[in-house]
Each structure stands twice: as structure tokens, then as C-alpha cells.
Amino acid sequence: MEKAVIISTGEELVTGRVVDTNSTYIADQLFASGVEVVAVLKVGDSRERLLWALREATDLGDLIIGTGGLGPTADDISTAVVAEFFGRKLTLDEEVAQGLKHRFESRGYPWTPNNLKQAFFPEGAEIVPNPLGTAPGFRLRVREQKAIIWLSGVPKEMKLMLKQTVLPWVAGHIQEAQAVLQCTFKIHGLTESRLDDIVAPILFNEGEGLAFRAHYPDLSLRLTVRGGINKEARFQELKRRIRELILPYIYGEGDETLEEVLGKLLREKGWTLALAESCTGGAISHRITKVAGSSTYFKCGAVTYSNESKIQFLQVKNSTLQRYGAVSRETALEMAQGLRRAAEADIALSVTGIAGPTGGTPEKPVGTVWVGIAFQEQSEARLFHFYGDREHIILGTSQAALNWLRLTLLKR
Amino acid sequence: MEKAVIISTGEELVTGRVVDTNSTYIADQLFASGVEVVAVLKVGDSRERLLWALREATDLGDLIIGTGGLGPTADDISTAVVAEFFGRKLTLDEEVAQGLKHRFESRGYPWTPNNLKQAFFPEGAEIVPNPLGTAPGFRLRVREQKAIIWLSGVPKEMKLMLKQTVLPWVAGHIQEAQAVLQCTFKIHGLTESRLDDIVAPILFNEGEGLAFRAHYPDLSLRLTVRGGINKEARFQELKRRIRELILPYIYGEGDETLEEVLGKLLREKGWTLALAESCTGGAISHRITKVAGSSTYFKCGAVTYSNESKIQFLQVKNSTLQRYGAVSRETALEMAQGLRRAAEADIALSVTGIAGPTGGTPEKPVGTVWVGIAFQEQSEARLFHFYGDREHIILGTSQAALNWLRLTLLKR
Numbered sequence: 001m002e003k004a005v006i007i008s009t010g011e012e013l014v015t016g017r018v019v020d021t022n023s024t025y026i027a028d029q030l031f032a033s034g035v036e037v038v039a040v041l042k043v044g045d046s047r048e049r050l051l052w053a054l055r056e057a058t059d060l061g062d063l064i065i066g067t068g069g070l071g072p073t074a075d076d077i078s079t080a081v082v083a084e085f086f087g088r089k090l091t092l093d094e095e096v097a098q099g100l101k102h103r104f105e106s107r108g109y110p111w112t113p114n115n116l117k118q119a120f121f122p123e124g125a126e127i128v129p130n131p132l133g134t135a136p137g138f139r140l141r142v143r144e145q146k147a148i149i150w151l152s153g154v155p156k157e158m159k160l161m162l163k164q165t166v167l168p169w170v171a172g173h174i175q176e177a178q179a180v181l182q183c184t185f186k187i188h189g190l191t192e193s194r195l196d197d198i199v200a201p202i203l204f205n206e207g208e209g210l211a212f213r214a215h216y217p218d219l220s221l222r223l224t225v226r227g228g229i230n231k232e233a234r235f236q237e238l239k240r241r242i243r244e245l246i247l248p249y250i251y252g253e254g255d256e257t258l259e260e261v262l263g264k265l266l267r268e269k270g271w272t273l274a275l276a277e278s279c280t281g282g283a284i285s286h287r288i289t290k291v292a293g294s295s296t297y298f299k300c301g302a303v304t305y306s307n308e309s310k311i312q313f314l315q316v317k318n319s320t321l322q323r324y325g326a327v328s329r330e331t332a333l334e335m336a337q338g339l340r341r342a343a344e345a346d347i348a349l350s351v352t353g354i355a356g357p358t359g360g361t362p363e364k365p366v367g368t369v370w371v372g373i374a375f376q377e378q379s380e381a382r383l384f385h386f387y388g389d390r391e392h393i394i395l396g397t398s399q400a401a402l403n404w405l406r407l408t409l410l411k412r
Numbered sequence: 413m414e415k416a417v418i419i420s421t422g423e424e425l426v427t428g429r430v431v432d433t434n435s436t437y438i439a440d441q442l443f444a445s446g447v448e449v450v451a452v453l454k455v456g457d458s459r460e461r462l463l464w465a466l467r468e469a470t471d472l473g474d475l476i477i478g479t480g481g482l483g484p485t486a487d488d489i490s491t492a493v494v495a496e497f498f499g500r501k502l503t504l505d506e507e508v509a510q511g512l513k514h515r516f517e518s519r520g521y522p523w524t525p526n527n528l529k530q531a532f533f534p535e536g537a538e539i540v541p542n543p544l545g546t547a548p549g550f551r552l553r554v555r556e557q558k559a560i561i562w563l564s565g566v567p568k569e570m571k572l573m574l575k576q577t578v579l580p581w582v583a584g585h586i587q588e589a590q591a592v593l594q595c596t597f598k599i600h601g602l603t604e605s606r607l608d609d610i611v612a613p614i615l616f617n618e619g620e621g622l623a624f625r626a627h628y629p630d631l632s633l634r635l636t637v638r639g640g641i642n643k644e645a646r647f648q649e650l651k652r653r654i655r656e657l658i659l660p661y662i663y664g665e666g667d668e669t670l671e672e673v674l675g676k677l678l679r680e681k682g683w684t685l686a687l688a689e690s691c692t693g694g695a696i697s698h699r700i701t702k703v704a705g706s707s708t709y710f711k712c713g714a715v716t717y718s719n720e721s722k723i724q725f726l727q728v729k730n731s732t733l734q735r736y737g738a739v740s741r742e743t744a745l746e747m748a749q750g751l752r753r754a755a756e757a758d759i760a761l762s763v764t765g766i767a768g769p770t771g772g773t774p775e776k777p778v779g780t781v782w783v784g785i786a787f788q789e790q791s792e793a794r795l796f797h798f799y800g801d802r803e804h805i806i807l808g809t810s811q812a813a814l815n816w817l818r819l820t821l822l823k824r
Contacts, residue, residue, distance in 0.1 A: 156804070
């Protein structure tokens with residue numbers, strides 16, 4: 001198996017309502033598995049066009065991965081059209097049908113007959129379980145040793161189906177020499193072009209390379225080594241070279257998020273954290289608490305937009321707010337210190353700034369943010385500047401604050 | 413001109429490094445202009461595959477819009493391949509060449525011969541100016557009255573080229589009757605299949621239709637009316653029918669988010685809000701404060717994970733926590749009442765539940781959530797059940813809590 005074609009279906013894709021991130025994710029995962037994506041085809045919920053896509057995909061590739069159109073409604077036609085194209089009957093999978101009914105009953109949802117549609121599959125297909133949704137996918141061996149796999153179009157469901165079932169199957173069907181060694185570094189504190197400059201001196205052989213990916217506020221660098229005799233040794237050597245060059249900027253590897261890395265660190269140290277947020281409005285608390293098990297180290301968060309709430313909940317002095325303003329080193333420090341004491345936490349992180357679009361001044365323009373960190377015996381505050389719209393500034397602030405906290409904890 | 417095909421080119425698209433937002437933007441603009449996008453094709457920087465894409469696109473559509481591969485480097489092959497496919501010679505456009513040289517000189521950039529490549533176009537092409545970049549695009553009339561337009565792959569440049577040159581040209585080439593009327597309803601409280609059932613009795617003529625979109629926790633329904641004699645009257649009639657059938661479930665129209673709708677409502681009433689979150693960990697505060705101007709109605713938020721913080725910051729009674737537990741009607745009510753008083757807000761919303769993956773019990777399984785709303789004179793609490801993983805439960809809770817708050821405010 002060497003060449004893949006991805007088909008994304010859905011009227012929302014061809015009418016421009018939704019960006020198709022599914023095909024990008026699948027292409028990325030296939031690339032990493034050593035499978036080349038020849039083309040991506042996006043079509044609406046139309047039988048005729050889906051038939052066209054299936055014809056072209058079968059011509060171009062030996063693995064076809066499609067998404068979307070597995071649901072219960074009238075415009076969900078993918079299963080039926082795939083069956084038609086490959087000349088298979090649709091047959092009911094009793095186990096899936098029972099599972100669906102059970103799911104509806106246990107949740108008290110009304111069972112409507114159209115839901116049974118999701119239990120029909122092309123004859124001979126194997127089910128691809130969908131742990132997060134009602135519509136399972138399927139995998140079908142078709143002519144000339146080709147395979148077609150169809151997954152839910154809901155990104156979260158698709159990702160889990162791909163990881164749990166599809167990628168292991170793909171890995172079992174590609175040749176050893178094709179297999180790719182890869183590793184992704186998660187980076188903070190460098191722009192893409194600066195990162196490009198720093199790693200430029202590394203020399204690569206054929207089949208080796210770096211790929212950058214900037215998805216604000218994340219930046220990642222992926223190393224791939226494909227083929228070659230001493231593949232593994234070469235891979236380790238290149239990893240070492242990269243780490244030498246950019247170590248201070250790497251916060252994690254693989255799929256790790258910054259909040260997961262930070263959670264691990266707090267757990268290791270046995271420290272508890274409290275968060276005082278102004279301009280980020282709960283975004284940092286939300287990131288920290290998204291991590292399962294965060295209740296062991298997260299004490300509490302205070303979203304204190306107004307001056308009064310900073311005084312009341314964080315014991316910030318009114319005189320400090322009057323003299324230095326809400327966006328200042330002094331206020332950031334008092335916010336962190338006040339909450340740390342009140343929450344009886346080991347550490348408190350505070351953020352106060354101007355997320356915009358209004359509220360900026362010539363001295364403190366939109367994007368000005370003070371971040372404070374308080375320990376029992378010592379506190380510090382740091383000034384940051386961010387650019388872009390409100391959401392961009394909130395995102396950038398949360399990333400920078402969490403990373404500074406990470407670096408501070410590492411030094412202790 | 414009725415049917416369009418979009419071609420996105422670039423190795424970064426088929427290796428999953430970059431999400432293709434260009435085709436989504438173009439599809440959206442074409443849809444609004446009344447042009448149907450039949451398919452989107454994504455291929456890498458390969459002559460053979462681009463030739464395939466051009467062949468298919470010319471078969472399927474009468475307007476082809478391509479992006480990418482117009483730059484000066486060796487992997488920028490789009491212009492040459494388009495010329496080859498349609499049997500045109502490449503010719504130098506003197507004006508573009510002069511403009512390029514001038515641009516390089518005036519900015520002090522070194523002029524390298526490969527830059528001249530960007531001044532060659534297929535014979536007979538008209539130039540599509542690119543005010544933001546060095547590579548202009550082109551438009552070519554090809555066989556059977558079809559047209560192909562090629563634009564820069566840099567999203568910012570592409571958007572301006574599309575708006576300034578392409579869309580006005582498209583508008584001049586489509587028939588009045590093709591223009592589309594459309595409207596999107598944002599929905600909460602129905603599953604996709606239930607919604608499908610409810611709207612099933614509506615009868616549609618050709619060129620009219622409904623499209624569902626489920627993007628958890630959002631569900632939306634888009635009505636489109638294309639063609640027909642009494643288009644506008646028919647559009648209003650269908651909108652009225654839909655509203656009749658699902659009014660209680662519609663929280664907004666168009667691109668409005670639930671937090672924006674809620675913000676508008678609070679502003680109209682002149683009321684202030686405080687948020688006491690346990691299992692949602694700041695997600696609701698984050699949603700509320702993402703809206704610009706939310707500081708006028710958002711007082712503060714408290715993320716109180718631990719029992720101690722519920723007692724300390726929200727004045728929940730220890731005896732309540734002991735007797736009923738943290739996830740209970742009584743605790744939800746005291747959280748909301750306590751924060752409302754402390755924050756001096758008109759309304760407080762509280763959330764306490766079990767987001768998982770651990771912490772569930774047979775009586776209170778993962779996904780059990782109590783939501784409380786406190787006004788000065790009256791409070792209520794409601795029990796919800798959510799399913800899925802931690803993130804799913806947090807998202808679902810935030811949506812349900814905000815929608816219940818919206819409905820409660822509407823009744824007052």
C-alpha cells in the first residue's frame with residue numbers, strides 16, 4: 001500500500017461553510033505512516049459526485065479514506081453510494097443495531113427509525129468502531145487488492161477512529177522500508193522563520209527532513225527519517241542535533257499540550273496552583289482543567305475583570321489600582337500574592353492586560369499584558385506584548401503565561 | 413456560468429502540514445454569488461497530478477479557480493502546466509516584468525533571474541493583479557466557453573485578488589436567477605435526527621433545500637433558495653415554516669454564537685452576571701469573555717474545584733457539602749446565591765458536576781451536572797446528563813448552561 005486518496009464529503013465543504021480539517025489530519029497521519037497522499041477530493045452530498053470521486057480515487061490510489069455522510073439523515077448517503085459503486089448489497093449489522101438502540105434507551109433519547117440506517121454496511125465490510133458517536137465506519141477490500149475506509153465526518157470521532165483502528169491496520173499493511181521514523185517537537189518562543197534559520201545548518205540525506213507547522217499559538221517541528229540503512233541511528237543523531245540547537249524552546253514532544261506538561265511538572269513537585277485571570281477571562285483555568293486529574297494540583301481560579309472583584313477576591317489594594325492601574329506590575333503581583341494566600345496554594349499565577357478591541361492607551365496599547373507568579377517566599381512579574389485580535393491576544397497570553405510558569409518551576 | 417471546480421495545489425496540503433482554507437473561502441464567495449462548487453481538488457506540486465486535476469475540472473465545471481504554485485521557485489509549476497494542458501505558449505508580459513523589477517529595486521531586494529518567471533503567462537491570458545505580492549494571477553478563456561482563473565496561494569493575496577478582480581467578473585457572467593438566498597438557524601436542544609424528523613413535513617421545490625451541520629455542541633440548519641420566480645416570497649415563507657416548527661430550539665441566526673446572543677440579552681436588560689464554575693473549570697467564563705465588550709455585563713468568575721474553595725469564595729455551607737455532596741441541587745443553589753451576593757451581580761450562574769474520567773459513582777455517574785441560576789429574589793437548579801469524554805462533557809455543559817440561562821432571561 002503506497003498511494004492514498006482522501007475523500008471529504010459534505011455540502012458544508014463545497015458551500016464554504018466549514019473548513020475541511022479532516023483531510024489535513026488524515027494526510028498528516030498517513031504521511032507519517034509512510035503512505036503518500038496523491039490527491040484530496042471534496043464533494044457535496046450528491047450521489048453523482050460521490051460516484052465520480054470514488055471512480056477517480058480508485059484509479060489514482062490503492063487506499064481510499066473517506067469521511068462524512070454516515071449519519072441518520074436523508075443527506076447522509078456515503079454508505080449507500082460506496083455500496084452501489086463497488087456492487088455490494090447493504091446489510092444490517094445486528095450488533096451495531098443493538099448497540100444503537102441501547103445507547104438511545106440508556107440516555108432517554110427518542111428512538112426514530114432513521115437511526116437504524118447507521119447499522120447498515122456494504123456486504124463484506126468490517127466495522128470501524130466509533131466510541132464517541134452513533135455512526136460507526138467501515139473498511140472494505142475492493143478490486144485489485146485496494147481498500148476503502150469510511151469514517152465519521154465529526155473531527156473528534158474521526159481522529160479516534162483513525163488512531164484506534166485505521167492507523168494500526170495501515171501500519172500492518174505497509175512495507176518495512178516505507179515505515180517512517182518521526183518525532184515532533186513542540187516549541188514556544190521562536191517565530192517560524194527564526195526557527196528555520198536556527199536549524200538551517202543541519203544537513204539531511206535523501207528521505208530525511210524537517211517540517212514546520214505553525215498553528216497559533218503552537219509551533220511544532222517534525223523530523224522524519226524514511227529509508228536508509230542505519231535509519232534508527234541516524235534518527236537518534238538528528239534528534240540530538242535538533243535538541244542541541246533549540247533545547248530552551250522545546251516544551252514538549254509528540255502530542256503533548258503545554259497544560260499537560262505543566263500538570264506533570266506540578267504533580268512531580270507535589271505543588272498546588274491557583275489562577276487569577278483578568279484579560280484571559282478563564283481561558284487559562286479552562287486549559288489547566290481540561291487535563292484529566294488536574295483536580296489534584298489545581299486549587300481554584302478567579303476571573304476578576306472589574307477592579308472591585310480584584311479588591312474583594314484577591315485583596316489587591318485600592319491604592320495600588322489607583323496609583324499604577326489595573327494593568328501593571330504592582331497589580332499583577334498583588335493579584336498573585338493575594339490569591340495564593342486566600343486559596344492556600346503553593347503557587348499562584350496572575351494575568352492582567354488589555355485584550356481589546358477597546359481599552360488601549362498610547363502607554364498601554366491593546367496587547368499589553370502583565371503576568372505575575374507568586375510563591376510563598378518570592379514573587380515576580382513580567383511584561384508581554386501581543387498582537388492581533390481579541391481571541392489571538394487571549395490565546396497568546398495563555399500560552400506565554402503557562403510557558404513562563406513552566407520555566408519558573410523547572411528552575412526550582 | 414453555473415458550475416465551478418476549485419483546485420488547491422501545494423505539497424504542504426497533501427502532506428497535512430497546512431489546512432487548506434483557500435478553497436473554503438473561494439467556495440463561500442462563489443456560493444454567495446450563485447455559482448455551485450461541484451468539487452474541490454487538492455494535489456501536490458506534481459505536473460502529472462496537476463494535469464489530472466485540470467482534466468477532471470474541465471470535465472466537471474465551466475469555471476475553474478486554482479490557487480498556488482505561481483512563485484519563482486522550481487516547485488512553482490502551475491502556470492506552465494496550465495499552458496501545457498490548454499495548448500498555449502508561455503509569453504512574457506512586459507508590463508508585469510517591469511513592475512517586478514521596479515518592485516525589487518525600490519525595496520533594495522536583489523533581483524534574481526528566476527523572478528522573471530512570474531511575468532510569463534499562457535498566451536491570451538488576462539492578468540489578475542496581485543496588489544499584495546509579487547506573483548500576479550491570470551484568467552484564460554478556454555474551450556467551450558469555459559474559463560480558468562489562477563490565483564496566488566497566499567491566503568491574504570488570494571482574498572484580495574478574488575474580491576478586486578474575480579468576483580466582479582463572475583457577477584457579470586452569471587444570470588440574475590442564479591443568485592442564492594440563504595439563512596442559517598443555530599439550534600440547541602435537538603439531536604440531528606430529531607431535527608430532521610421535525611422538519612421532514614416541509615415540502616421543497618427544486619433549488620430549495622435544507623442542510624444540517626452538527627459541530628458539537630452546535631447544531632445548525634441552513635435554508636437555501638435558488639432560482640424560482642417568487643424567490644424572495646418563497647424564501648420568507650420557508651423561513652416562517654421552519655420557525656413555526658422549531659422556534660423554542662433556535663437561539664440565533666447567521667454566525668451568532670450563543671455567548672454573543674446572551675451578551676446582547678444581558679446588555680438589553682442592563683443586568684450583570686457572575687459565574688461559579690466547578691467541573692467546567694473556567695470554560696464558561698472564557699466563552700463569555702471572548703465576546704468583545706463583555707466587561708460591561710460580566711462581573712467576575714470563580715473556578716472552585718475544591719470543597720474548601722466553594723466554602724471560602726462562594727459561602728457554600730460545609731453542612732450542605734457534607735449532607736448532599738458537591739454535585740447536588742443544594743450545592744449548585746448555594747454556589748450561585750453565594751457568588752451573586754459576594755460579587756453584587758444581578759444574576760449568578762453556577763455549575764457543579766463530574767467531568768470525568770474518574771470521580772463517578774453509581775448514583776452520580778460521570779456526566780452528572782447540576783446547574784444553578786440565582787436572581788436576587790429567586791433561584792433555581794436543574795439536573796443535566798452528558799456523555800463522552802472530559803472535553804465533550806465540559807463543552808456540552810457550557811452550552812446547556814448558557815442556553816438555559818438564555819431561556820430563563822427571556823422569560824423575565
